[in-house]
Amino acid sequence: MSSVDPNDLTAAAKIRNVAIRHFVQEGFQKANLRAIAAEAGVSIGLIFHHFKNKAGLRAACDDHVLRVGQDRMGNGMRDLLADYLSDPDEYRLQVRYIARAIHEDSPSARTFVDTMVEQSEALFAEGVADGSIRPSADARARAVLHILISLAVLTMPPPLARALGHEDFGPEVLRRLTAPTYELYTQGLYTDQNLPTAAEAAWAAEEDKDDA
Amino acid sequence: MSSVDPNDLTAAAKIRNVAIRHFVQEGFQKANLRAIAAEAGVSIGLIFHHFKNKAGLRAACDDHVLRVGQDRMGNGMRDLLADYLSDPDEYRLQVRYIARAIHEDSPSARTFVDTMVEQSEALFAEGVADGSIRPSADARARAVLHILISLAVLTMPPPLARALGHEDFGPEVLRRLTAPTYELYTQGLYTDQNLPTAAEAAWAAEEDKDDA
DNA sequence: ACGAAGACTGAACACGTGATTAGTCTATTG
C-alpha cells in the first residue's frame, strides 16, 4: 500500500516520499532539497512549485505520515508494537518519523498523540472490564505511560541496541526485549511485600513535597 | 556545583555552558555560533581559538556533560529518576543533552550507556539476591529496557505532557506518572491467568517466526 | 623592562543552500 512502483506516482508524491526518508535519516535541518530533488528525479524548482518552500514540504510529509498512521490506528489499533511486528521494515521509517514529529511538537502530531492516548485508554478500559487488565488509580496517566514506553522501544537508540549485542534496532532486538517486557507487564519488577531501594524512595520523597 | 557565578568561569567554560544550552534547545545544526558567542560575551573568533571548529565545540560539550553525568552515577547511582527528582531544574537540561547525544550515537555516549546498563543490571542483581526484586529470564535485556523507559520518561515530548494537562514536562507531570509506574512495577499490567489481547498476541506471533 | 606566548577581537572570505524567476514543454479546453 505504501511502497508501490515508484513509476506510477505523481512527481509530488515521489518528492514527498523521498523527503520523508531524508527527514528521518538526516533531520529536517540537514536534509538537502537538491539531494531530494535529484533522488526523486526532478528539478529543485519543482519542489517549490508544489510545496511553496521547505517548511511546506515538511508540513506535507507530516500530514501524510500522520494521516496514514492514524488511518492504520482507526481500523483497530490494538497496539503499536503489534502493528510494527506485522512488517518491521515497512513501518520502521514511519514510526521514526512519527516519533520525531512528536518530539518536535509538530502541529499534526498533537491530534495524533491525543488519538493514540485516547485509544490506548479505551483499550485498557475494555481490559479492565473483562478482567484481563488490572485497574489503575489513574487510567489516563497509565495510557500516557504506555504510549511513552511503546514509542521509546520502537525508536530505541543505537547505543542501547548495542548493549544487547546488535548493531542497531530491529526485529531481533525487539524479540530480545520480549522476555523482560512480558515479565514486567505480568508480574511487575518488585516483589510483593516491600517496595524498596531506588525508585520507590524517590517517588515517595516526591510525594512528600506537597505535604510541606 | 554546576551553575556557579558566571563571572569566575574561564571564557572557554562560559562558551561551553552556553553552547550546551543552545545545542539542547535548538539542536546542533541549528545552533548559531555567533549567538553563542554573543551570549557568552566573547567574539566569534574565540570559539575557534579554543575549540578549533563547531564539531570541536560539540565534542567538548559531549565530553563535559557525559563526564559530569558519569561522575554522578559513580558515587551511587540508584536510579535516574531518583537523581532527577533531587533537583529537576538543575538536571533537566543535562538529561535532555544526554538523551540527544545517545540518540545521535555520539562517541562519548557509548561508554556512558554501557556504564548505565552495567550499573542498572548490577543493581537489579542485588535486589534479586535480597529478594526485593523478581528474577528475570534475561537480566541484561531487562536492564536495557529499564534504562530505555527511564530515559523516555525524562525526555517526555510536549504532546504527551499535554495529554496529561500540563504545558510541558516537569515535576508535576512526573508526579502524575507516579501511580501508574508504581502499579506497573509492583503488579504489572495484566492479571494473573490469561495474557490476552494486544501486545501478548504480537509477542507470541513474533516468537513463532523462528519456528518456521 | 623586554619579549614571547597565548587570550582575544573583528573584519573578510567561502560556500552551501533555500528561494526566485524567466522560460519551455505538455495537455486540456473551447
Place this chain on the structure above:
DNA sequence: CAATAGACTAATCACGTGTTCAGTCTTCGT
C-alpha cells in the same frame, strides 16, 4: 487550431553561517 493553465527546468540570486586571518591586548617568566 489557438490559447490558457499547469507541470517542469535550469540558471541565478540572496544570504546565513562556519571558518580564516591579521592584528591587538594581557599576562607572565627571566
